[in-house]
Amino acid sequence: MAISDEVLMEQFQSGDEEAFILLIKRYEKSLFNMIYRFVGHYQTAEDLYQETFLRLHRSVERYDPSQPFSPWLYRIAAHLCIDMLRKWGREKALLKETSELELDEQPHPPGLERESDPAKLVEGRELQTIIERALKTLSPEHRAVAVMKHFQGLTYQEIGKILNCSIGTVKSRMHYAMENLKIELKREGILER
Amino acid sequence: MKCLQVQHFLTDYLYDELSWWRRRQVAHHVEKCHQCQRELELLRKTRAVLHLWKEVEPSRELGERLTERLVEESLSVFGKIEEGPQWSSPRSFLPIGYGTLAASVSIVVFARNALEPTIDLRIVLVCGMFWATVYSLFFKFALNGFLMTAVSRAIVKPVVSAILLAMGFATVMTFLLPFLVREERVEFIYLSSRDPLVLGLYFLLGAGYALLSLFLGAILAPEPPKGKIFLYGSVAGCFFALVLAPGLIILCIPFTLGLYAMLLLGSTVGAIAGGTLGFWISGRLFGVSR
Numbered sequence: 001m002a003i004s005d006e007v008l009m010e011q012f013q014s015g016d017e018e019a020f021i022l023l024i025k026r027y028e029k030s031l032f033n034m035i036y037r038f039v040g041h042y043q044t045a046e047d048l049y050q051e052t053f054l055r056l057h058r059s060v061e062r063y064d065p066s067q068p069f070s071p072w073l074y075r076i077a078a079h080l081c082i083d084m085l086r087k088w089g090r091e092k093a094l095l096k097e098t099s100e101l102e103l104d105e106q107p108h109p110p111g112l113e114r115e116s117d118p119a120k121l122v123e124g125r126e127l128q129t130i131i132e133r134a135l136k137t138l139s140p141e142h143r144a145v146a147v148m149k150h151f152q153g154l155t156y157q158e159i160g161k162i163l164n165c166s167i168g169t170v171k172s173r174m175h176y177a178m179e180n181l182k183i184e185l186k187r188e189g190i191l192e193r
Numbered sequence: 194m195k196c197l198q199v200q201h202f203l204t205d206y207l208y209d210e211l212s213w214w215r216r217r218q219v220a221h222h223v224e225k226c227h228q229c230q231r232e233l234e235l236l237r238k239t240r241a242v243l244h245l246w247k248e249v250e251p252s253r254e255l256g257e258r259l260t261e262r263l264v265e266e267s268l269s270v271f272g273k274i275e276e277g278p279q280w281s282s283p284r285s286f287l288p289i290g291y292g293t294l295a296a297s298v299s300i301v302v303f304a305r306n307a308l309e310p311t312i313d314l315r316i317v318l319v320c321g322m323f324w325a326t327v328y329s330l331f332f333k334f335a336l337n338g339f340l341m342t343a344v345s346r347a348i349v350k351p352v353v354s355a356i357l358l359a360m361g362f363a364t365v366m367t368f369l370l371p372f373l374v375r376e377e378r379v380e381f382i383y384l385s386s387r388d389p390l391v392l393g394l395y396f397l398l399g400a401g402y403a404l405l406s407l408f409l410g411a412i413l414a415p416e417p418p419k420g421k422i423f424l425y426g427s428v429a430g431c432f433f434a435l436v437l438a439p440g441l442i443i444l445c446i447p448f449t450l451g452l453y454a455m456l457l458l459g460s461t462v463g464a465i466a467g468g469t470l471g472f473w474i475s476g477r478l479f480g481v482s483r
Contacts, residue, residue, distance in 0.1 A: 024259070032251040046252065050259045057263065131246045149208060150243050156210050171205060178204045182239045191238045 005069035013060055020060075024053055027070075030152065031077060037147045038081040040132050048084060052077045074152065075162040078144050085140040127190070134184035138177050145170055146177035194222050199229050207236050392455045399459030400466075407467030426469030431461060 003011075003019075005026070011019035031052065036045035055076050063072055135143055144163060148154045149170075154162070156170045163170070185191050199222045205211045206219045223229045407426070 024256070028251055028256070029248065032255075033248045036249055037246070042249070046255055046258075049251065049255065050262055053259055054262060127242070127245055128247075131243060150240065151246075156205075171210070174208070175201065175204045178207075178236060178239060181243070182235050185239055185242055186235070190242055191235060 006065045006067075009060070009063055009069050010065040013063070013065070020057065023069075027073060031073065034074065034147060034152055035077055035081055037135070037151055038078075038143060039084060040136065044084065048077065048080050051080055055080075068158075071154070071158050071162050074148065074154070078148065078162055082140040082144055085143075130185070130188050130190060134181050134188070137180055137184055142173045142177045142180075145173040146181070149174055194218055196222075196226060196229055199223065199226070200232050203229070203233050203236055207233070207240060392451065395452050395455040396459035396462075399456040399461075400463030401459075403460040403463035404467035404470075405463075407464045408471040422472040423469050426467075426472055427465045431465065 003022070005023060008019040008023050012023070032045060032049050035048045035052070036042060039045055039048065052073070056073060059076075063069070135146070138146060141163070145159055148159050148162065149156070156167045156174070160167045160170045182191070199219055202211060202215065202219050206216060209216075211219065223233055
Protein backbone atom coordinates (compact mmCIF):
# COMPACT_ATOMS: atom_id res chain seq x y z
CA MET A 1 0.00 0.00 0.00
CA ALA A 2 1.36 3.44 -0.97
CA ILE A 3 2.42 5.74 1.83
CA SER A 4 0.16 8.78 2.08
CA ASP A 5 1.43 12.26 1.31
CA GLU A 6 0.87 13.33 4.90
CA VAL A 7 2.97 10.49 6.28
CA LEU A 8 5.72 11.30 3.79
CA MET A 9 5.70 14.90 4.94
CA GLU A 10 5.89 13.80 8.53
CA GLN A 11 8.86 11.63 7.68
CA PHE A 12 10.46 14.52 5.88
CA GLN A 13 9.92 16.72 8.91
CA SER A 14 11.84 14.15 10.90
CA GLY A 15 14.72 14.45 8.49
CA ASP A 16 14.00 11.76 5.91
CA GLU A 17 14.99 13.40 2.63
CA GLU A 18 13.90 10.37 0.62
CA ALA A 19 10.33 11.11 1.60
CA PHE A 20 10.71 14.52 -0.02
CA ILE A 21 12.03 12.89 -3.18
CA LEU A 22 9.00 10.61 -3.32
CA LEU A 23 6.68 13.57 -2.98
CA ILE A 24 8.42 15.40 -5.80
CA LYS A 25 8.12 12.40 -8.09
CA ARG A 26 4.51 11.87 -7.12
CA TYR A 27 3.44 15.41 -7.91
CA GLU A 28 5.88 16.23 -10.68
CA LYS A 29 3.50 15.95 -13.59
CA SER A 30 0.27 17.20 -12.06
CA LEU A 31 1.90 20.19 -10.40
CA PHE A 32 3.86 21.11 -13.48
CA ASN A 33 0.77 20.98 -15.64
CA MET A 34 -1.21 23.07 -13.23
CA ILE A 35 1.47 25.73 -13.29
CA TYR A 36 1.87 25.51 -17.04
CA ARG A 37 -1.84 25.95 -17.61
CA PHE A 38 -1.77 28.84 -15.24
CA VAL A 39 1.02 30.90 -16.71
CA GLY A 40 0.90 29.57 -20.26
CA HIS A 41 4.67 29.48 -20.76
CA TYR A 42 6.78 26.37 -20.56
CA GLN A 43 10.02 27.89 -19.31
CA THR A 44 8.29 30.01 -16.72
CA ALA A 45 6.34 26.99 -15.59
CA GLU A 46 9.62 25.13 -15.02
CA ASP A 47 10.98 28.01 -12.95
CA LEU A 48 7.84 28.27 -10.85
CA TYR A 49 7.74 24.51 -10.43
CA GLN A 50 11.23 24.57 -8.96
CA GLU A 51 10.41 27.54 -6.78
CA THR A 52 7.33 25.74 -5.44
CA PHE A 53 9.34 22.79 -4.20
CA LEU A 54 12.07 25.02 -2.86
CA ARG A 55 9.54 26.94 -0.82
CA LEU A 56 7.94 23.72 0.30
CA HIS A 57 11.32 22.52 1.48
CA ARG A 58 12.00 25.75 3.35
CA SER A 59 8.60 25.83 5.02
CA VAL A 60 8.32 22.13 5.83
CA GLU A 61 8.24 22.75 9.56
CA ARG A 62 5.10 24.85 9.21
CA TYR A 63 3.15 21.95 7.75
CA ASP A 64 0.64 20.26 10.03
CA PRO A 65 0.51 16.52 9.16
CA SER A 66 -3.10 16.34 10.31
CA GLN A 67 -4.06 18.51 7.32
CA PRO A 68 -4.11 17.26 3.70
CA PHE A 69 -0.88 17.82 1.84
CA SER A 70 -1.97 18.59 -1.72
CA PRO A 71 -3.83 21.84 -0.91
CA TRP A 72 -0.71 22.99 0.92
CA LEU A 73 1.39 22.29 -2.16
CA TYR A 74 -1.09 23.84 -4.55
CA ARG A 75 -1.38 26.90 -2.35
CA ILE A 76 2.29 27.59 -2.69
CA ALA A 77 2.14 27.07 -6.46
CA ALA A 78 -1.03 29.11 -6.94
CA HIS A 79 0.29 32.10 -5.06
CA LEU A 80 3.52 32.00 -7.00
CA CYS A 81 1.61 31.91 -10.27
CA ILE A 82 -0.75 34.70 -9.26
CA ASP A 83 2.14 36.84 -8.09
CA MET A 84 3.96 36.22 -11.34
CA LEU A 85 0.98 37.16 -13.48
CA ARG A 86 0.29 40.24 -11.43
CA LYS A 87 3.89 41.25 -11.67
CA TRP A 88 3.96 41.00 -15.40
CA GLY A 89 0.53 42.38 -15.91
CA ARG A 90 -1.85 40.15 -17.75
CA GLU A 91 -0.97 41.48 -21.17
CA LYS A 92 2.80 41.44 -20.62
CA ALA A 93 2.74 37.95 -19.19
CA LEU A 94 0.86 36.66 -22.13
CA LEU A 95 3.31 37.99 -24.62
CA LYS A 96 5.13 34.87 -23.58
CA GLU A 97 2.20 32.63 -24.35
CA THR A 98 2.81 29.90 -26.77
CA SER A 99 1.43 31.29 -29.94
CA GLU A 100 1.47 29.20 -33.03
CA LEU A 101 4.69 30.88 -34.11
CA GLU A 102 6.39 30.20 -30.80
CA LEU A 103 5.27 26.62 -30.90
CA ASP A 104 7.18 26.26 -34.10
CA GLU A 105 10.26 28.01 -32.73
CA GLN A 106 10.74 26.35 -29.36
CA PRO A 107 10.88 22.71 -28.44
CA HIS A 108 7.31 21.63 -28.23
CA PRO A 109 6.11 20.71 -24.80
CA PRO A 110 6.27 16.93 -24.76
CA GLY A 111 2.80 15.55 -25.02
CA LEU A 112 1.79 17.12 -28.27
CA GLU A 113 4.63 15.40 -30.06
CA ARG A 114 3.12 12.01 -29.34
CA GLU A 115 0.57 12.59 -32.08
CA SER A 116 1.80 10.92 -35.25
CA ASP A 117 -0.84 12.25 -37.64
CA PRO A 118 0.42 15.66 -38.84
CA ALA A 119 -3.10 16.96 -39.38
CA LYS A 120 -4.13 16.03 -35.91
CA LEU A 121 -0.87 17.42 -34.56
CA VAL A 122 -1.56 20.79 -36.15
CA GLU A 123 -5.15 20.69 -35.00
CA GLY A 124 -3.97 19.86 -31.50
CA ARG A 125 -1.62 22.81 -31.47
CA GLU A 126 -4.29 25.11 -32.84
CA LEU A 127 -6.71 23.95 -30.20
CA GLN A 128 -4.18 24.41 -27.45
CA THR A 129 -3.49 27.93 -28.65
CA ILE A 130 -7.18 28.70 -28.75
CA ILE A 131 -7.71 27.37 -25.25
CA GLU A 132 -4.75 29.35 -23.96
CA ARG A 133 -6.04 32.45 -25.66
CA ALA A 134 -9.41 31.95 -24.05
CA LEU A 135 -7.84 31.51 -20.63
CA LYS A 136 -5.85 34.70 -21.03
CA THR A 137 -9.04 36.71 -21.00
CA LEU A 138 -9.40 35.81 -17.33
CA SER A 139 -7.78 37.64 -14.45
CA PRO A 140 -5.18 35.69 -12.41
CA GLU A 141 -7.76 35.04 -9.70
CA HIS A 142 -10.38 33.72 -12.10
CA ARG A 143 -7.81 31.71 -13.97
CA ALA A 144 -6.62 30.16 -10.71
CA VAL A 145 -10.09 28.92 -9.87
CA ALA A 146 -10.74 27.60 -13.38
CA VAL A 147 -7.43 25.74 -13.57
CA MET A 148 -7.73 24.23 -10.12
CA LYS A 149 -11.34 23.26 -10.51
CA HIS A 150 -11.28 21.91 -14.02
CA PHE A 151 -7.78 20.53 -14.45
CA GLN A 152 -6.86 19.60 -10.88
CA GLY A 153 -10.33 18.49 -9.85
CA LEU A 154 -10.23 20.28 -6.50
CA THR A 155 -13.44 21.08 -4.68
CA TYR A 156 -14.64 24.61 -4.09
CA GLN A 157 -13.82 24.21 -0.44
CA GLU A 158 -10.25 23.18 -1.18
CA ILE A 159 -9.82 26.00 -3.67
CA GLY A 160 -11.16 28.44 -1.11
CA LYS A 161 -8.57 27.31 1.42
CA ILE A 162 -5.81 27.49 -1.13
CA LEU A 163 -6.69 30.99 -2.28
CA ASN A 164 -7.82 32.10 1.15
CA CYS A 165 -11.27 33.15 0.06
CA SER A 166 -14.83 32.07 0.77
CA ILE A 167 -16.64 29.31 -1.10
CA GLY A 168 -19.05 31.93 -2.38
CA THR A 169 -16.18 33.83 -3.94
CA VAL A 170 -14.84 30.66 -5.53
CA LYS A 171 -18.27 29.83 -6.97
CA SER A 172 -18.67 33.31 -8.30
CA ARG A 173 -15.23 33.26 -9.94
CA MET A 174 -15.80 29.83 -11.43
CA HIS A 175 -19.13 30.89 -12.86
CA TYR A 176 -17.56 34.00 -14.35
CA ALA A 177 -14.62 32.02 -15.72
CA MET A 178 -16.79 29.41 -17.44
CA GLU A 179 -19.09 32.03 -18.89
CA ASN A 180 -16.14 33.89 -20.36
CA LEU A 181 -14.51 30.75 -21.65
CA LYS A 182 -17.77 29.75 -23.27
CA ILE A 183 -18.04 33.12 -24.97
CA GLU A 184 -14.42 33.00 -26.18
CA LEU A 185 -14.65 29.47 -27.51
CA LYS A 186 -17.92 30.31 -29.21
CA ARG A 187 -16.23 33.27 -30.84
CA GLU A 188 -13.49 30.97 -32.11
CA GLY A 189 -16.13 28.69 -33.55
CA ILE A 190 -14.99 25.77 -31.43
CA LEU A 191 -18.27 25.08 -29.73
CA GLU A 192 -20.15 24.73 -32.98
CA ARG A 193 -17.95 21.84 -34.22
CA MET B 194 -36.91 28.50 -10.10
CA LYS B 195 -36.46 31.15 -12.77
CA CYS B 196 -34.05 30.84 -15.66
CA LEU B 197 -31.72 33.54 -14.39
CA GLN B 198 -31.40 31.78 -11.06
CA VAL B 199 -30.87 28.38 -12.67
CA GLN B 200 -28.24 29.64 -15.10
CA HIS B 201 -26.33 31.00 -12.14
CA PHE B 202 -26.10 27.45 -10.83
CA LEU B 203 -25.33 25.66 -14.09
CA THR B 204 -21.54 25.70 -13.64
CA ASP B 205 -21.86 24.32 -10.13
CA TYR B 206 -24.33 21.76 -11.44
CA LEU B 207 -21.93 20.70 -14.15
CA TYR B 208 -19.05 20.28 -11.70
CA ASP B 209 -21.20 18.58 -9.09
CA GLU B 210 -20.83 21.28 -6.48
CA LEU B 211 -24.48 21.67 -5.58
CA SER B 212 -26.31 20.28 -2.60
CA TRP B 213 -28.62 17.39 -3.52
CA TRP B 214 -31.69 19.55 -3.07
CA ARG B 215 -30.42 22.39 -5.25
CA ARG B 216 -29.22 19.89 -7.84
CA ARG B 217 -32.65 18.39 -7.98
CA GLN B 218 -34.25 21.78 -8.46
CA VAL B 219 -31.89 22.67 -11.31
CA ALA B 220 -32.33 19.28 -13.02
CA HIS B 221 -36.08 19.64 -12.79
CA HIS B 222 -36.00 23.07 -14.37
CA VAL B 223 -33.53 22.16 -17.13
CA GLU B 224 -35.72 19.24 -18.09
CA LYS B 225 -38.49 21.60 -19.07
CA CYS B 226 -36.64 24.73 -20.20
CA HIS B 227 -35.06 24.71 -23.68
CA GLN B 228 -33.09 27.89 -23.11
CA CYS B 229 -31.42 26.51 -19.98
CA GLN B 230 -30.87 23.21 -21.78
CA ARG B 231 -29.03 25.10 -24.48
CA GLU B 232 -26.93 26.97 -21.93
CA LEU B 233 -26.05 23.77 -20.12
CA GLU B 234 -25.10 22.14 -23.40
CA LEU B 235 -22.77 25.02 -24.22
CA LEU B 236 -21.14 24.71 -20.83
CA ARG B 237 -20.73 20.97 -21.37
CA LYS B 238 -19.04 21.60 -24.67
CA THR B 239 -16.81 24.20 -23.08
CA ARG B 240 -15.77 21.70 -20.46
CA ALA B 241 -15.19 19.05 -23.13
CA VAL B 242 -12.93 21.40 -25.09
CA LEU B 243 -10.91 22.17 -21.99
CA HIS B 244 -10.47 18.44 -21.50
CA LEU B 245 -8.81 18.31 -24.92
CA TRP B 246 -5.89 20.34 -23.63
CA LYS B 247 -3.43 17.53 -23.20
CA GLU B 248 -1.01 17.31 -20.35
CA VAL B 249 2.57 18.20 -21.09
CA GLU B 250 5.60 16.40 -19.77
CA PRO B 251 8.13 18.25 -17.66
CA SER B 252 11.60 18.08 -19.15
CA ARG B 253 13.94 15.35 -17.98
CA GLU B 254 16.45 17.93 -16.78
CA LEU B 255 13.90 19.61 -14.51
CA GLY B 256 14.54 17.22 -11.66
CA GLU B 257 18.30 17.70 -11.94
CA ARG B 258 17.97 21.48 -11.99
CA LEU B 259 15.77 21.33 -8.92
CA THR B 260 18.42 19.29 -7.16
CA GLU B 261 21.11 21.80 -8.11
CA ARG B 262 19.10 24.67 -6.74
CA LEU B 263 18.47 22.83 -3.49
CA VAL B 264 22.18 22.20 -3.12
CA GLU B 265 23.03 25.81 -4.04
CA GLU B 266 20.78 27.11 -1.34
CA SER B 267 22.42 24.76 1.14
CA LEU B 268 19.02 23.60 2.29
CA SER B 269 20.32 20.10 2.56
CA VAL B 270 22.99 17.89 1.08
CA PHE B 271 20.50 16.45 -1.32
CA GLY B 272 22.32 14.77 -4.12
CA LYS B 273 20.56 13.87 -7.33
CA ILE B 274 16.95 12.92 -6.99
CA GLU B 275 17.62 9.69 -8.77
CA GLU B 276 20.45 8.76 -6.41
CA GLY B 277 18.75 9.72 -3.20
CA PRO B 278 19.98 11.79 -0.24
CA GLN B 279 23.51 11.83 1.15
CA TRP B 280 24.94 12.30 4.64
CA SER B 281 24.46 15.45 6.73
CA SER B 282 27.14 18.11 6.60
CA PRO B 283 30.05 17.99 9.10
CA ARG B 284 28.65 21.18 10.62
CA SER B 285 26.05 19.18 12.48
CA PHE B 286 28.81 17.61 14.58
CA LEU B 287 30.18 20.96 15.79
CA PRO B 288 28.08 21.18 18.99
CA ILE B 289 29.27 17.72 19.96
CA GLY B 290 32.88 18.72 19.38
CA TYR B 291 32.49 21.87 21.42
CA GLY B 292 30.71 19.98 24.16
CA THR B 293 33.47 17.42 24.35
CA LEU B 294 36.06 20.17 24.66
CA ALA B 295 33.99 22.04 27.25
CA ALA B 296 33.43 18.87 29.23
CA SER B 297 37.16 18.14 29.29
CA VAL B 298 38.02 21.66 30.47
CA SER B 299 35.20 21.60 33.00
CA ILE B 300 36.48 18.45 34.59
CA VAL B 301 39.91 20.00 35.02
CA VAL B 302 38.56 23.29 36.39
CA PHE B 303 36.04 21.73 38.73
CA ALA B 304 38.65 19.39 40.08
CA ARG B 305 40.94 22.34 40.81
CA ASN B 306 38.20 24.45 42.39
CA ALA B 307 37.04 21.58 44.51
CA LEU B 308 40.20 22.00 46.52
CA GLU B 309 39.18 25.55 47.48
CA PRO B 310 35.43 25.81 46.94
CA THR B 311 33.99 29.30 47.07
CA ILE B 312 30.53 28.67 45.60
CA ASP B 313 28.14 25.80 45.24
CA LEU B 314 28.99 24.32 41.87
CA ARG B 315 25.57 22.72 41.59
CA ILE B 316 24.03 26.17 41.41
CA VAL B 317 26.54 27.11 38.75
CA LEU B 318 25.65 24.07 36.65
CA VAL B 319 21.90 24.45 37.09
CA CYS B 320 21.96 28.11 36.12
CA GLY B 321 24.24 27.47 33.20
CA MET B 322 22.05 24.67 31.86
CA PHE B 323 18.91 26.73 32.40
CA TRP B 324 20.27 29.67 30.45
CA ALA B 325 21.77 27.55 27.71
CA THR B 326 18.58 25.49 27.28
CA VAL B 327 16.29 28.49 27.12
CA TYR B 328 18.36 30.50 24.72
CA SER B 329 19.18 27.47 22.60
CA LEU B 330 15.45 26.78 22.21
CA PHE B 331 14.94 30.42 21.41
CA PHE B 332 17.65 30.24 18.77
CA LYS B 333 15.74 27.38 17.26
CA PHE B 334 12.47 29.27 17.13
CA ALA B 335 14.05 32.54 16.07
CA LEU B 336 15.95 30.89 13.26
CA ASN B 337 12.75 29.35 12.01
CA GLY B 338 10.84 32.59 11.93
CA PHE B 339 9.39 32.27 15.45
CA LEU B 340 7.26 29.36 14.37
CA MET B 341 6.65 26.09 16.10
CA THR B 342 8.67 23.15 14.78
CA ALA B 343 8.00 19.44 14.75
CA VAL B 344 8.51 17.80 18.12
CA SER B 345 11.72 16.00 17.32
CA ARG B 346 13.38 19.05 15.83
CA ALA B 347 12.10 21.45 18.47
CA ILE B 348 13.26 19.49 21.45
CA VAL B 349 15.90 16.93 20.71
CA LYS B 350 18.42 19.04 18.79
CA PRO B 351 18.39 22.17 20.95
CA VAL B 352 18.28 20.26 24.20
CA VAL B 353 21.29 18.18 23.22
CA SER B 354 23.07 21.33 22.10
CA ALA B 355 22.05 23.09 25.30
CA ILE B 356 23.39 20.37 27.55
CA LEU B 357 26.70 20.40 25.72
CA LEU B 358 26.93 24.17 25.73
CA ALA B 359 25.90 24.45 29.37
CA MET B 360 29.05 22.69 30.41
CA GLY B 361 31.06 25.31 28.61
CA PHE B 362 29.14 28.13 30.21
CA ALA B 363 29.57 26.58 33.60
CA THR B 364 33.28 26.71 32.97
CA VAL B 365 33.10 30.42 32.21
CA MET B 366 31.03 31.08 35.28
CA THR B 367 33.41 29.11 37.43
CA PHE B 368 36.12 31.59 36.51
CA LEU B 369 33.95 34.69 36.98
CA LEU B 370 31.84 34.03 40.06
CA PRO B 371 34.52 33.20 42.59
CA PHE B 372 35.97 36.61 41.89
CA LEU B 373 32.62 38.28 42.51
CA VAL B 374 31.32 36.54 45.60
CA ARG B 375 34.32 36.54 47.90
CA GLU B 376 33.65 38.48 51.06
CA GLU B 377 36.16 41.19 50.49
CA ARG B 378 34.72 41.75 47.07
CA VAL B 379 31.18 42.10 48.46
CA GLU B 380 32.31 44.78 50.88
CA PHE B 381 34.15 46.50 48.08
CA ILE B 382 31.01 46.39 45.91
CA TYR B 383 28.82 48.05 48.55
CA LEU B 384 31.38 50.73 49.26
CA SER B 385 32.07 51.51 45.64
CA SER B 386 28.63 51.12 44.09
CA ARG B 387 28.62 54.70 42.82
CA ASP B 388 32.14 54.76 41.60
CA PRO B 389 32.11 55.23 37.81
CA LEU B 390 35.11 52.99 37.50
CA VAL B 391 33.30 50.15 39.28
CA LEU B 392 30.17 50.76 37.26
CA GLY B 393 32.21 50.59 34.11
CA LEU B 394 33.89 47.42 35.28
CA TYR B 395 30.56 45.68 35.82
CA PHE B 396 29.36 46.88 32.46
CA LEU B 397 32.41 45.29 30.90
CA LEU B 398 31.98 42.12 32.91
CA GLY B 399 28.41 41.73 31.73
CA ALA B 400 29.32 42.65 28.18
CA GLY B 401 32.26 40.29 28.07
CA TYR B 402 30.41 37.31 29.47
CA ALA B 403 27.38 37.84 27.25
CA LEU B 404 29.46 38.51 24.18
CA LEU B 405 31.36 35.29 24.65
CA SER B 406 28.22 33.27 25.32
CA LEU B 407 26.25 34.57 22.38
CA PHE B 408 29.24 34.49 20.07
CA LEU B 409 29.82 30.81 20.74
CA GLY B 410 26.12 30.04 20.54
CA ALA B 411 25.71 31.84 17.23
CA ILE B 412 28.78 30.19 15.73
CA LEU B 413 27.48 26.77 16.69
CA ALA B 414 23.78 27.35 16.01
CA PRO B 415 22.48 24.40 13.97
CA GLU B 416 20.76 26.56 11.40
CA PRO B 417 22.12 30.08 11.33
CA PRO B 418 19.93 32.71 9.71
CA LYS B 419 20.50 33.45 6.08
CA GLY B 420 19.70 37.12 6.42
CA LYS B 421 18.89 39.89 8.90
CA ILE B 422 21.75 38.74 11.10
CA PHE B 423 21.66 41.93 13.14
CA LEU B 424 17.98 41.45 13.85
CA TYR B 425 18.41 37.86 14.93
CA GLY B 426 21.54 38.70 16.89
CA SER B 427 19.74 41.53 18.67
CA VAL B 428 16.66 39.51 19.49
CA ALA B 429 18.72 36.61 20.79
CA GLY B 430 20.90 39.04 22.72
CA CYS B 431 18.00 40.82 24.41
CA PHE B 432 16.42 37.52 25.27
CA PHE B 433 19.69 36.34 26.78
CA ALA B 434 19.91 39.49 28.92
CA LEU B 435 16.36 38.93 30.17
CA VAL B 436 17.18 35.35 31.09
CA LEU B 437 20.36 36.50 32.83
CA ALA B 438 18.33 38.57 35.30
CA PRO B 439 16.60 35.67 37.06
CA GLY B 440 19.85 33.76 36.93
CA LEU B 441 21.58 36.46 38.90
CA ILE B 442 18.74 36.53 41.41
CA ILE B 443 18.93 32.77 41.79
CA LEU B 444 22.59 33.05 42.62
CA CYS B 445 21.77 35.74 45.21
CA ILE B 446 24.75 37.81 44.34
CA PRO B 447 24.54 40.86 46.60
CA PHE B 448 24.56 43.53 43.93
CA THR B 449 23.21 46.96 44.40
CA LEU B 450 20.60 48.16 41.96
CA GLY B 451 23.05 50.37 40.11
CA LEU B 452 25.61 47.63 39.63
CA TYR B 453 22.91 45.17 38.71
CA ALA B 454 21.60 47.53 36.07
CA MET B 455 25.09 48.09 34.64
CA LEU B 456 25.69 44.35 34.54
CA LEU B 457 22.44 43.83 32.68
CA LEU B 458 23.05 46.71 30.33
CA GLY B 459 26.51 45.41 29.58
CA SER B 460 25.09 41.92 29.03
CA THR B 461 22.50 43.22 26.61
CA VAL B 462 25.03 45.14 24.57
CA GLY B 463 27.53 42.30 24.67
CA ALA B 464 24.91 39.72 23.76
CA ILE B 465 23.68 41.70 20.78
CA ALA B 466 27.22 42.23 19.56
CA GLY B 467 28.22 38.62 20.23
CA GLY B 468 25.13 37.19 18.55
CA THR B 469 25.45 39.38 15.46
CA LEU B 470 29.17 38.80 15.17
CA GLY B 471 28.75 35.06 15.66
CA PHE B 472 26.11 34.76 12.95
CA TRP B 473 28.17 36.86 10.58
CA ILE B 474 31.28 34.74 11.07
CA SER B 475 29.24 31.56 10.87
CA GLY B 476 27.92 32.65 7.52
CA ARG B 477 31.42 33.46 6.24
CA LEU B 478 32.99 30.29 7.55
CA PHE B 479 30.35 27.89 6.36
CA GLY B 480 29.34 29.68 3.20
CA VAL B 481 25.66 30.12 4.09
CA SER B 482 24.07 32.18 1.36
CA ARG B 483 22.64 35.54 2.41
